[in-house]
Amino acid sequence: MSPNAESTAFRSALEVIRAVEPRVADAIGAELTDQRESLKLIASENYASPATLLAMGNWFSDKYAEGTVGRRFYAGCQNVDTVEALAAEHARELFGASHAYVQPHSGIDANLVAFWAILADRVESPALRRAQVRQVNELTEADWFALRRELGDQRMLGMSLDAGGHLTHGFRPNISGKMFDQRSYGTDPTTGLIDYDRVAEAAREFRPLILVAGYSAYPRKVNFRIMREIADSVGATFMVDMAHFAGLVAGKVFTGDFDPVPHAHIVTTTTHKSLRGPRGGMVLCGPELADQVDRGCPMVLGGPLPHVMAAKAVALAEARRPDFADYASRIVANAQALADGLLRRGAKLVTGGTDNHLVLIDVSGYGLTGRQAEQALLDSGIVTNRNAVPQDPNGAWYTSGIRIGTPALTTRGLGTAEMDATAELIHTVLSQTTPGANADGSASKAKYVLDPALADKVSRQAGELLAGFPLYPAVDLG
Numbered sequence: 001m002s003p004n005a006e007s008t009a010f011r012s013a014l015e016v017i018r019a020v021e022p023r024v025a026d027a028i029g030a031e032l033t034d035q036r037e038s039l040k041l042i043a044s045e046n047y048a049s050p051a052t053l054l055a056m057g058n059w060f061s062d063k064y065a066e067g068t069v070g071r072r073f074y075a076g077c078q079n080v081d082t083v084e085a086l087a088a089e090h091a092r093e094l095f096g097a098s099h100a101y102v103q104p105h106s107g108i109d110a111n112l113v114a115f116w117a118i119l120a121d122r123v124e125s126p127a128l129r130r131a132q133v134r135q136v137n138e139l140t141e142a143d144w145f146a147l148r149r150e151l152g153d154q155r156m157l158g159m160s161l162d163a164g165g166h167l168t169h170g171f172r173p174n175i176s177g178k179m180f181d182q183r184s185y186g187t188d189p190t191t192g193l194i195d196y197d198r199v200a201e202a203a204r205e206f207r208p209l210i211l212v213a214g215y216s217a218y219p220r221k222v223n224f225r226i227m228r229e230i231a232d233s234v235g236a237t238f239m240v241d242m243a244h245f246a247g248l249v250a251g252k253v254f255t256g257d258f259d260p261v262p263h264a265h266i267v268t269t270t271t272h273k274s275l276r277g278p279r280g281g282m283v284l285c286g287p288e289l290a291d292q293v294d295r296g297c298p299m300v301l302g303g304p305l306p307h308v309m310a311a312k313a314v315a316l317a318e319a320r321r322p323d324f325a326d327y328a329s330r331i332v333a334n335a336q337a338l339a340d341g342l343l344r345r346g347a348k349l350v351t352g353g354t355d356n357h358l359v360l361i362d363v364s365g366y367g368l369t370g371r372q373a374e375q376a377l378l379d380s381g382i383v384t385n386r387n388a389v390p391q392d393p394n395g396a397w398y399t400s401g402i403r404i405g406t407p408a409l410t411t412r413g414l415g416t417a418e419m420d421a422t423a424e425l426i427h428t429v430l431s432q433t434t435p436g437a438n439a440d441g442s443a444s445k446a447k448y449v450l451d452p453a454l455a456d457k458v459s460r461q462a463g464e465l466l467a468g469f470p471l472y473p474a475v476d477l478g
Contacts, residue, residue: 006474036471043358043405060306083310090316097284103304104281110268112300117292157208160184164218192351214241219354224263240264247274251328277315334406337416341423358405366430370399372448376433381459398445412469
C-alpha cells in the first residue's frame with residue numbers, strides 16, 4: 001500500500017463531505033485532533049484501524065438485507081452474503097465457536113438476541129410467539145409482565161452493577177429487567193472478588209433460567225468452568241457477555257477455564273473495545289441454539305448494517321494475525337503496570353489490582369466522588385469515566401470510582417514505562433483536587449477545585465508523553 005494511501009482516502013472523504021455540510025467535516029477533523037491529543041483511558045474504547053474505518057463508508061450502507069446468508073427477504077444481496085459470511089467465518093475461527101451471528105448492531109442487541117434465543121429454545125407458548133412477531137417497542141410494561149407470567153416468570157442471575165456487572169443483565173431500567181425476574185450476585189466485601197460458593201448458593205435458592213457471567217468494571221478473570229458447573233447444577237442456561245474482554249480471548253491471553261467459549265451455552269460480545277473493531281455486536285453459540293440466534297432479525301433487530309458487517313470482517317481478519325496476540329498480552333501488561341504505579345503512589349484500587357484490561361480506582365481515598373475526579377482529569381487531558389465501586393455510597397450517578405483501561409493506549413504503542421508515567425499524572429491530579437461547595441455552602445458531589453495552572457501543566461505533560469506515539473501516523477489531513 002502506498003504510504004500516502006490512507007491520507008488520500010481520508011482527505012478525499014472529508015472534501016466530499018465538506019462540499020455538502022462543512023460543519024460535519026470540521027467535527028470529524030476535530031475529533032481526530034482531540035483523540036490524538038488526549039490520554040484516552042476509557043476501558044470500553046479503542047482505535048479501529050484505517051482499513052476498518054474505511055470499510056464502513058461505502059455502498060453497503062445502501063442495502064437492506066433482512067434474513068441470513070442465502071435466505072434474504074430482499075433480492076440483490078449476494079455481496080452482502082459475501083461479507084457477512086466472511087465475518088462469521090473469521091469469528092468462528094478466531095474464537096473456536098461452531099456458530100457466529102454477526103448482525104447485532106450493539107452489545108445490547110447481541111444480548112437481546114441471546115435472551116430471546118434462550119427463551120424460544122426453552123419455552124414454547126402463545127405469548128412468546130406473539131411477542132416474536134411484534135415490534136419490541138410496542139410491548140407495554142403490562143405486556144412484559146403478562147408474558148413473564150405465561151412463560152413461568154423466567155429468572156436471571158447476574159453480577160450486580162456495583163460489583164462490576166452491566167445494565168443489560170436483567171436490571172429494571174433496561175428492557176432485560178422487564179423480560180426477567182432478576183437477582184444479582186455480588187463480590188466478597190473484603191477482597192472485591194467473586195465468591196463462587198456464594199454464587200452457587202444464590203443459584204440454588206433462586207433457580208434461574210439464565211446464569212449470566214461477564215462484566216464492565218470487574219478487574220479480574222472469571223473462572224467460567226466453575227460458573228458452568230453452577231449453571232448445570234440448577235439446569236440454567238449459561239450465558240457469557242465478553243464484550244469487554246473479547247480481545248483478550250481472541251489474543252489467547254484468556255485460555256482454559258478463563259476462555260468462556262468452551263464453557264458457555266451462548267456468548268455475546270461487542271466488536272470494538274479490546275477487539276479493536278467497529279461499533280457493533282456478535283453472538284457465538286453451539287448448534288443447539290444456532291437456528292434461534294439466526295432469527296435475531298426480525299425478532300429483535302432491525303435490518304442488518306452491511307457496511308458495519310464488512311468492517312467486522314476486516315477487524316476480525318486483523319485479529320487472526322499473529323501480532324494481535326502480542327497486542328492482547330501487552331494490554332494486560334500495561335494494565336498491571338498502571339495498577340502497580342497507582343498503588344505505589346497510594347491509590348486505592350478495587351480488588352487491589354487487575355488481571356485484565358481495566359483498573360478501578362476508589363477515589364474516596366482522595367476525598368472525591370467519581371464525578372469530581374472524572375472532570376478534574378478531563379480538564380488535565382486525561383479521558384476516563386466515573387464508575388460505581390462495590391457498595392458505593394454515592395450511587396450510580398456520582399459514584400466513588402474511576403474506571404480506566406489500556407486497550408487504546410496500547411494500540412498507540414505505549415508500554416509499561418509510559419503506564420507508570422500515566423499513573424503519576426493521574427495521582428498528581430487527584431491528589432491536588434479538592435471537593436467544592438454548593439452556593440449554600442454545603443458539600444457538593446459534583447463541584448471541585450483544581451488549580452488551572454496545574455491542569456494545564458499535566459495536560460502538556462500528557463501531550464509530551466503521547467508525542468512519541470502518534471495516532472494514525474499515516475493520516476495527514478493537511
